[in-house]
Amino acid sequence: MRDGLPDYICACGRSYPPAAARWRCECGGPLDLAPVPLTWTPDLDDDTLWRYAGALVLPDLGLTLGEGLTPLIRATSDGEPGLLLKVEYASPTGSFKDRGAVMLVTLARLLGAGRVVADSSGNAGTAVAAYAARAGLRAEIFVPEGTSGKKLQQIRGHGAEVTVVQGSREDTAAAAAARVEETGAFYASHVYNPYFHDGVKTYALEIFERLGGTAPATLVLPAGNGTLVIGAYLGFAALRDAGLVERVPRIVAVQAERCAPVAAAYAAGEREVRPVRPGPTVAEGIAIAAPVRGPRVLEIVRETGGAVVTVTEDEIAAAHAALAARGLWVEPTGAVAYAAARRPLPGAAPGETVVAPLCGSGLKASL
Numbered sequence: 461m462r463d464g465l466p467d468y469i470c471a472c473g474r475s476y477p478p479a480a481a482r483w484r485c486e487c488g489g490p491l492d493l494a495p496v497p498l499t500w501t502p503d504l505d506d507d508t509l510w511r512y513a514g515a516l517v518l519p520d521l522g523l524t525l526g527e528g529l530t531p532l533i534r535a536t537s538d539g540e541p542g543l544l545l546k547v548e549y550a551s552p553t554g555s556f557k558d559r560g561a562v563m564l565v566t567l568a569r570l571l572g573a574g575r576v577v578a579d580s581s582g583n584a585g586t587a588v589a590a591y592a593a594r595a596g597l598r599a600e601i602f603v604p605e606g607t608s609g610k611k612l613q614q615i616r617g618h619g620a621e622v623t624v625v626q627g628s629r630e631d632t633a634a635a636a637a638a639r640v641e642e643t644g645a646f647y648a649s650h651v652y653n654p655y656f657h658d659g660v661k662t663y664a665l666e667i668f669e670r671l672g673g674t675a676p677a678t679l680v681l682p683a684g685n686g687t688l689v690i691g692a693y694l695g696f697a698a699l700r701d702a703g704l705v706e707r708v709p710r711i712v713a714v715q716a717e718r719c720a721p722v723a724a725a726y727a728a729g730e731r732e733v734r735p736v737r738p739g740p741t742v743a744e745g746i747a748i749a750a751p752v753r754g755p756r757v758l759e760i761v762r763e764t765g766g767a768v769v770t771v772t773e774d775e776i777a778a779a780h781a782a783l784a785a786r787g788l789w790v791e792p793t794g795a796v797a798y799a800a801a802r803r804p805l806p807g808a809a810p811g812e813t814v815v816a817p818l819c820g821s822g823l824k825a826s827l
């Protein structure tokens with residue numbers, strides 16, 4: 461514990477007080493946060509995710525761009541009766557990553573860092589760049605080649621330095637980690653830093669509040685690195701542990717068929733996730749061939765009685781078009797969860813409440 465902040469803990473048993481230079485365990489594994497019991501005292505006058513400050517591990521330092529409290533709407537006025545869509549692209553930088561980025565930059569400020577480094581396929585980097593700008597911190601964002609031009613423009617527009625890495629998403633992460641080791645900058649990693657998950661937890665808290673203090677039966681969530689799966693799980697698990705809901709909703713994680721390492725491990729009944737050689741997919745935001753927290757996503761899906769499913773490029777395109785025809789304009793990755801949710805879901809009862817996010821804006825990338 462440092463300044464009231466929970467320690468980083470690793471599955472190997474080691475733990476560390478939060479420090480700018482600590483981004484993974486000495487064993488190489490990713491870090492989590494020692495659990496903190498949830499206090500459900502939303503501040504109804506606060507229209508940002510800081511309304512849940514009582515349930516968050518970081519103190520509210522006043523850093524906000526108005527993130528959180530995204531709309532929850534019906535998919536259609538007629539069909540798909542139980543399906544609700546959470547409009548995450550209404551977030552300040554156009555994706556749900558704002559929920560985690562506001563925490564990482566708040567933590568960077570608490571730890572006295574002047575400079576942050578992040579790597580991303582686009583949206584997380586954009587979010588970190590925006591919040592760093594808001595907080596007056598310098599940011600350097602590493603992106604893989606092929607990242608959408610609009611996302612690059614947005615990152616640069618917020619004053620961040622952009623380094624385009626010729627190579628894969630994994631090469632990009634390695635380049636960012638090398639810069640962190642070399643400069644001692646704070647690694648604002650949505651993959652490694654568990655404070656990111658604590659912010660994403662608010663996705664669940666908002667659904668709980670909007671559904672009148674209940675949990676939906678199923679959450680359908682896209683999974684690349686799994687931050688939304690892990691964050692949503694942590695939120696409902698905290699509500700369960702506080703006695704506010706009976707159980708965590710069934711979590712159905714969705715991957716693009718052309719890059720589906722977690723789905724392959726799930727189908728094979730394995731606990732580890734083997735890297736795949738990805739094919740080209742329009743779902744750039746979830747094209748993660750070697751997800752560091754893949755085993756955790758598997759655990760969550762199995763514990764909640766969910767599944768890992770895949771969607772084809774054609775299904776993503778059809779879902780994208782169906783959303784657009786109803787006035788909803790998402791980036792291709794933002795159509796992935798809906799592509800799965802509009803099919804019969806494994807184990808779902810007809811008419812049960814299902815929530816799927818529209819997680820990224822179509823103004824950033826299109827088909």
Ligand SMILES: Cc1ncc(COP(=O)(O)O)c(C=O)c1O
Pocket residue numbers: 555581582583584682683684685686687688689745746748791793794819820821
């Ligand atoms: C629009 C969008 N949806 C979903 C995801 C998936 O998030 P994760 O990689 O944390 O599973 C991302 C990640 O970049 C994204 O940009």
Ligand SMILES: [Zn+2]
Pocket residue numbers: 470471472473474485486487488489
């Ligand atoms: Zn460890």
